[in-house]
């Protein structure tokens with residue numbers, strides 16, 4: 465059974481202990497302490513409750529200095545206004561909020577167009593709470609379409625499998641687990657650091673529902689060559705007759721490649737690509753809580769998975785795991801699309817990747833490090849120690865040192881078959897200026913100097929090394 469109760473990170477903390485409120489907030493007639501795990505018996509003033517929550521949330525640290533996350537941590541003042549104005553809208557209430565529903569559709573149609581759908585009006589799409597939900601929907605459609613093909617041929621629909629790189633994000637492991645599909649992981653190694661189509665024929669069989677190709681591998685930010693994977697599948701089809709579709713997990717790259725690598729062929733230009741997901745809350749530049757999925761053609765999303773909601777005399781298809789969900793993020797996405805347009809997105813993403821390359825260049829010049837990549841694809845790069853034995857400290861120690869200065873820069877082992885290599889990764893996002901980046905370089909240099917002088921902060925806990933999951 466999975467352990468569902470969150471455990472306290474602080475073992476010295478008595479879980480039954482009440483929170484003592486600083487006397488500065490005490491007012492006559494009010495509680496002076498709150499039980500930690502029980503609903504308080506009485507009321508408190510809004511100011512008191514607010515201050516308590518505000519202060520505790522403050523302990524999370526500064527989201528803008530969190531260089532572990534891919535998820536948006538900055539939006540402009542107009543977006544903040546929309547966020548406050550529209551916080552009460554439930555995305556599922558399409559009858560009640562037809563304008564928000566219409567805006568959702570405009571957004572995914574814009575994405576279909578951006579990703580070169582052959583007939584953007586013939587595509588179908590949906591907003592989700594993030595790329596994980598979008599991945600579940602994409603995987604489900606692949607599974608259902610494979611089942612239909614097999615049933616039509618009178619063949620068994622037992623034992624479906626999905627081919628993935630061993631460096632997939634955990635959402636794909638969840639999909640395979642929750643929806644009972646066998647994951648076939650293609651291991652990455654130093655010769656093949658990403659899934660590139662090599663040796664794919666050893667994994668494909670009649671029960672393969674699809675291949676997942678990643679545009680922006682979570683561990684390093686590198687793109688998988690979707691075109692080469694597609695060509696490998698063409699050869700397999702010629703040899704075996706198995707026609708295997710591709711889902712592109714473009715959680716990050718889906719909003720980078722169209723602007724920064726327009727000639728890279730990875731999207732619906734490849735007929736084998738049937739569906740693509742992106743996180744609106746990553747390089748779609750929106751706050752957390754938004755993903756998108758688009759299918760190449762309506763027929764790629766089996767009809768029976770779609771529920772029809774009628775409003776304004778029409779009929780809107782909806783396909784989602786959740787029912788209620790904030791509508792605000794969809795409005796924010798539309799705001800960003802209107803605000804930036806293609807040129808604005810291009811400038812923002814170019815600036816972000818320039819900052820990432822600037823950081824990579826400076827970190828790469830430090831004698832202790834070797835770059836794993838240089839933010840060639842998305843504004844993400846990783847590095848490792850040049851000589852871990854000789855250095856005398858680890859990247860986990862450096863991570864600790866940087867945390868003391870407020871920066872969150874995770875260190876972690878690479879996935880299966882490369883797990884002997886520990887890397888450290890920086891995700892640069894909109895709002896992380898070159899000015900802030902130069903402060904970070906200064907702090908990295910200082911931390912390395914301290915570590916070299918023997919000022920180690922201690923060892924790594926397992927928790928820290930597992931703390932990377934974005």
Ligand SMILES: Cc1ncc(COP(=O)(O)O)c(C=O)c1O
Nearest residue numbers: 594595596633682713715743934
């Ligand atoms: C490649 C990839 N796929 C899927 C996800 C999951 O995305 P989300 O956090 O939007 O659910 C991530 C998150 O980092 C990712 O990098």
